[in-house]
Amino acid sequence: xxxxxxxxxxxxxxxxxxxxxxxxxxxxxxxxxxxxxxxxxxxxxxxxxxxxxxxxxxxxxxxxxxxxxxxxxxxxxxxxxxxxxxxxxxxxxxxxxxxxxxxxxxxxxxxxx
Amino acid sequence: xxxxxxxxxxxxxxxxxxxxxxxxxxxxxxxxxxxxxxxxxxxxxxxxxxxxxxxxxxxxxxxxxxxxxxxxxxxxxxxxxxxxxxxxxxxxxxxxxxxxxxxxxxxxxxxx
Numbered sequence: 615x616x617x618x619x620x621x622x623x624x625x626x627x628x629x630x631x632x633x634x635x636x637x638x639x640x641x642x643x644x645x646x647x648x649x650x651x652x653x654x655x656x657x658x659x660x661x662x663x664x665x666x667x668x669x670x671x672x673x674x675x676x677x678x679x680x681x682x683x684x685x686x687x688x689x690x691x692x693x694x695x696x697x698x699x700x701x702x703x704x705x706x707x708x709x710x711x712x713x714x715x716x717x718x719x720x721x722x723x724x725x726x727x
Numbered sequence: 728x729x730x731x732x733x734x735x736x737x738x739x740x741x742x743x744x745x746x747x748x749x750x751x752x753x754x755x756x757x758x759x760x761x762x763x764x765x766x767x768x769x770x771x772x773x774x775x776x777x778x779x780x781x782x783x784x785x786x787x788x789x790x791x792x793x794x795x796x797x798x799x800x801x802x803x804x805x806x807x808x809x810x811x812x813x814x815x816x817x818x819x820x821x822x823x824x825x826x827x828x829x830x831x832x833x834x835x836x837x838x839x
Contacts, residue, residue, distance in 0.1 A: 660827035
């Protein structure tokens with residue numbers, strides 16, 4: 615199974631941009647890169663996903679390296695509500711050709727007022 | 728639109744007891760899955776289903792059974808609870824397997 619590597623924790627100040635890195639050096643050509651976040655005592659929440667091109671949505675941007683071995687989640691202006699654990703996940707095919715998510719340990723983001 | 732609903736939210740069991748964790752979604756999603764999350768760890772896939780009548784094992788299926796008789800419901804059964812199954816359990820669904828998943832709020836299960 616392809617794995618992702620993320621820093622254990624990061625810190626940011628409110629209203630500043632945050633760049634959350636993720637390494638996935640063993641990614642295969644069909645693996646999508648997904649990002650979820652989990653607020654305390656809640657279920658994970660979808661943030662963004664992509665395959666090869668950079669992606670933007672109302673929550674964040676996803677920058678994918680040209681060789682796809684790494685990606686960066688960008689929160690353009692951090693708020694206190696963005697304090698969460700952020701998971702970078704690959705979506706892989708199983709033996710039955712169904713996609714499944716392989717979760718790592720995530721990055722715990724603290725946002726200072 | 729309730730999304731993904733898990734019941735109960737909390738449960739305490741004794742070793743050897745059995746129980747069923749309920750999961751229901753009202754979004755007509757085909758893909759549903761169960762995860763467990765232990766302290767300081769990411770989610771681990773227990774079982775998943777790509778549609779009614781079809782289930783398959785994830786990373787940590789031992790000690791758990793699932794069935795998918797309807798599109799809406801995907802219950803998780805603990806056959807004989809063990810302390811090692813103390814965890815937070817999350818149910819998730821998506822329209823297709825490759826699309827973003829919607830998660831429930833979790834069931835916090837303690838086994839004594």
